[in-house]
Amino acid sequence: MIAIEHVSKWFGEFQVLKDCSTSVAKGEVVVVCGPSGSGKSTLIKCVNGLERIDRGEITVDGVSVASPKTSLPKLRARIGMVFQNFELYPHMTAAENIMLAPLKVLRRSKETARTRALELLERVGLSDFADRYPANLSGGQQQRVAIARALAMDPIAMLFDEPTSALDPEMINEVLDVMTSLAQDGMTMMVVTHEMGFASKVAHRVVFMDQGAIQEDSPRDVFFDRPTSDRAQLFLSKILRH
Amino acid sequence: MRYSWKWSAVLTDPYFDWIISGLELTLLLSLISWAIALVLGCLIGIARTAETKWIRSLAAAYVECFRNVPLLVIFFLWYFVAPEILPRNAGLWVKRDLPFPEFWTSVVALSTYTAAMVAEQVRAGIEAIPRGQANAALASGLTRWQVYRYILLPVGLRIAVPALGNEFINIFKNSSLALSIGLLELTSRTRQISEYTYQPLEMFITASAVYFVIAMLTTAIMMAIERRSRLPGMITRATR
Numbered sequence: 001m002i003a004i005e006h007v008s009k010w011f012g013e014f015q016v017l018k019d020c021s022t023s024v025a026k027g028e029v030v031v032v033c034g035p036s037g038s039g040k041s042t043l044i045k046c047v048n049g050l051e052r053i054d055r056g057e058i059t060v061d062g063v064s065v066a067s068p069k070t071s072l073p074k075l076r077a078r079i080g081m082v083f084q085n086f087e088l089y090p091h092m093t094a095a096e097n098i099m100l101a102p103l104k105v106l107r108r109s110k111e112t113a114r115t116r117a118l119e120l121l122e123r124v125g126l127s128d129f130a131d132r133y134p135a136n137l138s139g140g141q142q143q144r145v146a147i148a149r150a151l152a153m154d155p156i157a158m159l160f161d162e163p164t165s166a167l168d169p170e171m172i173n174e175v176l177d178v179m180t181s182l183a184q185d186g187m188t189m190m191v192v193t194h195e196m197g198f199a200s201k202v203a204h205r206v207v208f209m210d211q212g213a214i215q216e217d218s219p220r221d222v223f224f225d226r227p228t229s230d231r232a233q234l235f236l237s238k239i240l241r242h
Numbered sequence: 243m244r245y246s247w248k249w250s251a252v253l254t255d256p257y258f259d260w261i262i263s264g265l266e267l268t269l270l271l272s273l274i275s276w277a278i279a280l281v282l283g284c285l286i287g288i289a290r291t292a293e294t295k296w297i298r299s300l301a302a303a304y305v306e307c308f309r310n311v312p313l314l315v316i317f318f319l320w321y322f323v324a325p326e327i328l329p330r331n332a333g334l335w336v337k338r339d340l341p342f343p344e345f346w347t348s349v350v351a352l353s354t355y356t357a358a359m360v361a362e363q364v365r366a367g368i369e370a371i372p373r374g375q376a377n378a379a380l381a382s383g384l385t386r387w388q389v390y391r392y393i394l395l396p397v398g399l400r401i402a403v404p405a406l407g408n409e410f411i412n413i414f415k416n417s418s419l420a421l422s423i424g425l426l427e428l429t430s431r432t433r434q435i436s437e438y439t440y441q442p443l444e445m446f447i448t449a450s451a452v453y454f455v456i457a458m459l460t461t462a463i464m465m466a467i468e469r470r471s472r473l474p475g476m477i478t479r480a481t482r
Contacts (some may be wrong), residue, residue: 050377077383087378091396092472098390101382146378153382193303 001157001188002047003024007056009042016042018213024157028191031199034209035235038191041084042163043209046099047190048072048079059158067239077105083161086142094121094145095130098152106153113152120148124178140171144178157188164195167197196239200224208232251441252448264431265452271348271427272417276410278353283360284399289389290365301361303468308358313351314419320351323421348427356413363405400405408466411457418453428452432452 009017016039030041036147039121045051046058049065049072050194059063063075065194088097098117102108108116121130122134124144134142150158159173159210160179176198183189198204199220206223208216215229227233251257291300309314321344325336340346371394379389399406421430432449436442 045377047379050381073380073383073385076381079381081378081381083374083378085372085374087372087374087380089375089397090392090475092398100379101384104388104392133474135473142385149382157382 001028001061002190003059004043004047005057005059007043007053007058009051009054016212017046017053018211019115020209020212020214021056022207022214024188024190026188027186028204029183029187029191029202030205030207031203032190032192032207032209033196033199034215035193035237037211038209039212040209041161044159044190044192047159048076048081050081052223058150062170068099077101077153077197078156079157080153080158081148082143082146082150082158082160082163084165086134086136086139086146086166088142088149090134093131093133094126094137094148097134097145098149101149102152107200117148120151123151124148125174128135128208129229138166138171140174143167143171143175147175147178147182151182157190158182160189160191162192162194164193195241196224196236210235245443247444248439248441251435251439252444252476253434254439257435257439258425260431260435261428261448261452264426264428267426267446268414268417268428269456271345271352271420273415273427276294276413278349279356279360279409279413279461282330282353282357283312284364284395286357286361287364287368287398288395290361291368291394293386294429297320305361308355309362314357314422316355317348317351317419317423320346320354321354324464344420344425347423348417348425351475352413352420353470356409359409359412359468360406363402363409364395364398365399366405368394370401371397373395375463396472399453400473403464403468403471407461410464414460 004020004022006216007017007020020039020043032044034040046053047060047065053066062074063070065072065075088094089100092100095114095117098120099113100114100118100183101191103110118127118130119197121127124147125139125218126144126148129137129141129145134145137145137174163179167175171181176195179189179191179198180202191198191203203220205217205219207214208223208227208229210231210237216227216232218238219225224236227236252261252327286301286304289297290305292298292301305369325333327333328336336343344460374392375397376389379393380386415429418429420427429449432445436445439445468470
């Protein structure tokens, strides 16, 4: 579904991505982890073209992201994305946030979009919050609305860029629960996260990045039981101790 | 001071009618210019945040040109210089056939100048929005133009409303410079009356009072707009 092949990227002189290759198959959940500044957020932003790549190729469902012939809006409309800081539109209610892209990109009717928005809000456990503004929702609630907003486009895959990093500890689980149920429904997911509990429970594969390069790309059990790279072993020993 | 005050001059026929007709022109000039400045300023403000470098530079050049030249000089440029450097036929049309030239030239001068001010406020408003907002909107499949239309402009303009209110008050006050190219607006009319009546103090105090009332009304309107357009949950100054 998502193929990342020999991708490199520079910010000026600094190389943020070094020859990265990995893939996410249909229905697969891949967790990307690694220390801060390792390039994982940049990598996931390259998948829907929010960041440009300098070398290599990324294809989503057979469509090349970097090709000048590709219509990025059309491609992005098929890939859902959830951000660290939720990024709900502050001047719209929860339902309006969810309805915007279906109305303007898919040209759905207002009734269809609203019905679907309410269904999705129910799915993320927020039926009563449709007409609230983001400022009147907690962080966890905002992130669940953001997930519903991404799902409203009926995406073929979902990208999560550190979805719980900006949340208070007691709100993390409500978001992870929604993500887990999505994974169980067979959604194709690429998740950048530090939540190793989520990775060990839900991920099919774990990709470990450090200093812009993919150090390890293993099935979940292999990654947690006997990681091959030294850097991944060190990383795991530090976070699993707590 | 030996000055004999004669406030009744203000209400004497035909002077009172002159003041009213001056006020009408001031309001008409300001409101038309404001409408144009708002549209033009939004477009230039958007252009200042564009991806493409030459569009950004062009918009920046516009803003710098109009912001760094005194408004009085801009009036003269549009009135005396522009007709000469326009293509021959257009220049002739402006000089011979443009109806009510001092009014429409004033509209052009005021709106091109104010557009530069509006553009800066719109740019500042858009730039105050975290970058992730545009990313989220782009990621959902909206085109760049739709992102401006549905997210960046509505949010950026709300942020800019208080600053735009100041520009709105300024445009009424700046409109008085139209007297320099012969438009009989409020200031020009009161000066004219003072020459007829030899009562300049009453006339200029009257003009000041009228501008003051307009500005206060504008402030009240802008505060109402501010209250209604405030982003839900955003902290703004307490409602007075």
